[in-house]
Amino acid sequence: MRETVLRLDRISKRFGTLVANDAVTVELVKGEVLALLGENGAGKTTLMNILFGHYVPDAGEVSVFGKPLPPGRPRAAIAAGIGMVHQHFALAPNLTVLDNVMVGTERLWSLGSDRRAGRAKLAALSERFGLAVDPDARLSDLSVGEQQRVEILKSLYRDARILILDEPTAVLTAPEAAALYATLRHMASEGLSLIFISHKLNEVLGAADRIVVLRGGKVVAERQASGTTADELAELMVGRRVERPQRQPRAPGAVLLKADTVNAGPRLKGLSFEVRAGETLGIVGVSGNGQSDLGALLSGLLKPSAGRLEIDGQHLPSEPRAFLGAGVGRVPEDRHAEGAIGELSLWENAILERVRERRFSMRGFVRRAAAKAFAKRVMERFDVRGGTPTTRTRLLSGGNMQKLILGRNLVGRPKVLVVAQPTRGLDEGAIAAVHSEILAAREAGAAVVLISEDLDEVLRLSDRVMAIVKGRLSASIPVEEADPRRLGLMMAGAT
Numbered sequence: 001m002r003e004t005v006l007r008l009d010r011i012s013k014r015f016g017t018l019v020a021n022d023a024v025t026v027e028l029v030k031g032e033v034l035a036l037l038g039e040n041g042a043g044k045t046t047l048m049n050i051l052f053g054h055y056v057p058d059a060g061e062v063s064v065f066g067k068p069l070p071p072g073r074p075r076a077a078i079a080a081g082i083g084m085v086h087q088h089f090a091l092a093p094n095l096t097v098l099d100n101v102m103v104g105t106e107r108l109w110s111l112g113s114d115r116r117a118g119r120a121k122l123a124a125l126s127e128r129f130g131l132a133v134d135p136d137a138r139l140s141d142l143s144v145g146e147q148q149r150v151e152i153l154k155s156l157y158r159d160a161r162i163l164i165l166d167e168p169t170a171v172l173t174a175p176e177a178a179a180l181y182a183t184l185r186h187m188a189s190e191g192l193s194l195i196f197i198s199h200k201l202n203e204v205l206g207a208a209d210r211i212v213v214l215r216g217g218k219v220v221a222e223r224q225a226s227g228t229t230a231d232e233l234a235e236l237m238v239g240r241r242v243e244r245p246q247r248q249p250r251a252p253g254a255v256l257l258k259a260d261t262v263n264a265g266p267r268l269k270g271l272s273f274e275v276r277a278g279e280t281l282g283i284v285g286v287s288g289n290g291q292s293d294l295g296a297l298l299s300g301l302l303k304p305s306a307g308r309l310e311i312d313g314q315h316l317p318s319e320p321r322a323f324l325g326a327g328v329g330r331v332p333e334d335r336h337a338e339g340a341i342g343e344l345s346l347w348e349n350a351i352l353e354r355v356r357e358r359r360f361s362m363r364g365f366v367r368r369a370a371a372k373a374f375a376k377r378v379m380e381r382f383d384v385r386g387g388t389p390t391t392r393t394r395l396l397s398g399g400n401m402q403k404l405i406l407g408r409n410l411v412g413r414p415k416v417l418v419v420a421q422p423t424r425g426l427d428e429g430a431i432a433a434v435h436s437e438i439l440a441a442r443e444a445g446a447a448v449v450l451i452s453e454d455l456d457e458v459l460r461l462s463d464r465v466m467a468i469v470k471g472r473l474s475a476s477i478p479v480e481e482a483d484p485r486r487l488g489l490m491m492a493g494a495t
Contacts, residue, residue, distance in 0.1 A: 002029040004066075005193045006051075006082075006162055011060035013046055015395060018386060020046040022217040023060070028162065033184055033194045035204040035225070038214035039237055039427045040399025041386050044197045047214075048164050052084045053077045064162070083155025087167040087425065088336070089147055091154075093140035097133055098122060101154045118157075125156045129187055144287060145176035152183075163187070165196040169203060170425040181207040199427045201230035213237055238429040245436045247461055248443075253277030255313075256447035257298070257416050262307035264297045267471035271297075271307070275416070275447040280438070281476070282462030283451045284487050290471035291451050292333060295420040298449060299323055299330040312415055324353055326416075329409030333420035333451070335398065339405045342394030346384070347375035349393050350408045374411075382407035383433060399430030406437055417441050420451040435461060455484050469493040 006028040013021040021043045028034050036044045049055045051062055053074035062069040064080040077084075091100050102118045122135055131149045139147060148168065155163055165184075169177035177200075184194055184207060198204050204211060205225050213221040213236045221236045234242045257275040262268065267290040275281045285291055296302035297309070300316065300323035308315060311326045323330075332338035340349045351360045351371045360371050375389040382403045386396045393401060402422065409417065419438060423431045438461055442448050452458050458465055458479075465482050467474040467490035474490050 002031065004028070005030050005064065006195075007063045008047065008051060009061050009063070011047060011050055011057050011062070013043075013050060013055060013057050018395070019217050021050070021057070024214070024217070024219055026212055026219065028193050028195060030193055031188050031191055033188050033196070033207060033209050035208035035211045036195060036197045036214065037199070037201075037204065037211055037233060037237055039397075040199075040425075040430050041397035042214040042237070042427075043217040044214055045166055045397075048084065048166060048195070048197065051077065052082060052164065078158055078160075081159060081161035082164065083152075083158060083160030083162070084164045085148070085151045085155060085166065085168060087170055089151050091139055091147060091150060093138075095139060096135065097137050097139060097142075097150050097153075098135040100139055100150055101135075101157050105158065121157060122153060125153055128190065129156065130183055143176075145172055145179070148172070148176075148180065161192060163192055163194045165194065167198060167425050168196055169198065169200060177203060199425065199431075201233050201428065204233070205230060215239055234428040237427055242428045242432055244432045244460065245439055247280070247439055247463070250278055250443070252279035252463070253445060256311065257449065258308075258310045260308045260310075262297070262304045262309055264302050264304045265293045267293050268297060268302075269471050271473055273466060273473060273476065275449060277415075277445045277447055278442055279464070280442050280448040280450055280462045282458035282465040282479070283449065283468055283473075284453070284455060284458050284465060284491055285468035286491055287453060289468050291420065291453075291468060293471070294468065295330070295332060295418060295451055298416075298418045299328065299332075320353070321356075327412075327414050328416045328418065329412070329414035329446075331402075331406055331409065331417075331419040331422055333424070335401050335405055340393050340401055342392065344393055345390050346379065346387060346393055346396075346404060347372045347389040349404060350375035350378050350389070353408070354412075378404065378407040378411055381411070382437065399426045402426060402434060403430065403437075406434060410437055410441055413444055414441070414446055417446045417448045418451070419448065421453065422450070423452075423454065423457060455487050458487070459483075465490075467491050 004027055008024060008026045011021050011024045024047055038044050050057050053072055053076060056072035069080055070076045098119060101122055106113055119135055126132055131153055133146055133149050168180055181203060188194060208225045211223045211225055212219060215237060254277055255274045256277050259271045259273050262271040293302055300318050300320040303318035311328060314326060316322045316326055351374060355361055360367055372389045384400050384404045386400050422434050438448060450458060450461055459482060462479045464476040465479055466476045
């Protein structure tokens with residue numbers, strides 16, 4: 001029997017009427033990689049935040065290496081050997097790697113910082129765990145994968161023996177994700193114990209020793225990774241069989257979106273493409289090649305410096321209001337920073353981009369009853385769970401927030417729909433729901449631009465595919481002629 005290093009015993013947590021965790025018990029043994037699975041809103045992140053001291057449980061207790069862990073005290077969790085790597089990195093982009101790793105580890109009243117000792121310790125950790133990174137590099141100059149290494153090193157520098165990773169591959173490319181999971185296996189072989197939250201079932205099966213599934217705040221299953229399948233895990237997570245919808249061929253209509261040799265910002269150069277009614281154009285690319293700028297351009301947030309961009313035959317001023325008025329709906333890649341305001345209620349976020357419409361405001365006053373009715377309609381149609389129209393949006397899970405953002409755009413049947421990374425960090429059930437709505441918009445006659453780093457998603461939903469490389473677009477190919485290998489070559493600039 002291996003040593004039990006962590007036990008969460010009958011943990012319960014409520015947020016008002018919402019039961020996030022209901023008598024959850026989970027154990028972790030030394031050298032084990034444990035995956036925590038569940039739908040968005042199943043209680044996974046809440047449970048890990050209780051473990052790390054961000055939340056205080058309403059019932060139950062946590063013990064680490066056989067000793068009770070004081071609730072609600074992150075400092076006590078760190079002292080007990082627990083480290084947490086958040087999905088959204090808690091790093092300072094203007095500081096160096098060494099500064100980010102060392103910050104908070106020395107006494108405030110020290111006369112100076114022992115950077116030589118810090119550099120030596122960081123170098124030793126980097127070599128031991130295969131986490132190569134330049135200690136003098138400025139964080140803002142690093143790739144997303146390198147920044148994640150810094151987050152992990154920051155925990156290891158504080159002598160973590162238990163590491164928690166929340167959606168560790170949500171923003172990583174496939175090669176970066178494979179490298180990360182190889183690192184996690186190496187860390188486990190060195191005696192560390194790891195818990196990671198993920199929705200990517202094939203990655204979970206390849207990286208974990210054991211899998212715990214939460215549904216509705218309760219533990220509903222526990223499986224050895226070697227004795228289960230992706231289909232079984234998906235069904236356990238959702239409570240029913242999950243099947244992603246399939247695109248059906250159809251003849252496209254008139255051109256609704258057209259770009260003619262458009263330059264924009266410092267990155268986008270010579271973009272030429274068109275998208276017709278009832279058609280989905282998939283855009284693939286390695287992160288950082290101009291996808292964010294392209295989404296901003298097609299939403300009226302970035303002004304072309306050359307060329308011409310038309311919506312349904314009209315050349316519009318580069319203002320979001322003009323694009324919204326012309327029937328453009330957008331789902332930005334970062335739902336937290338660009339898609340919604342966490343402190344606002346669901347009804348406020350539901351009308352956020354359309355508050356000036358007469359149905360929602362008159363003479364400078366918001367028509368709250370109409371706005372709340374609209375939010376309720378969106379929530380019911382798109383199965384947004386986790387509250388009422390007056391609930392603060394930050395209390396929603398990522399999947400439910402995404403469905404709210406998608407729903408507020410689709411209710412009005414947009415002519416053009418721009419969706420960027422629509423299922424990043426979502427569970428199988430939420431992915432199927434979002435895919436269904438994107439396909440429904442296409443069937444209703446919208447011209448859809450799908451910007452995604454998920455090749456399977458692009459192949460499943462698109463009619464044609466283009467690759468963006470260093471701000472330039474390749475020629476388009478029919479999806480029937482595309483496969484992961486060909487798309488990989490296009491993303492590498494081989495076409």
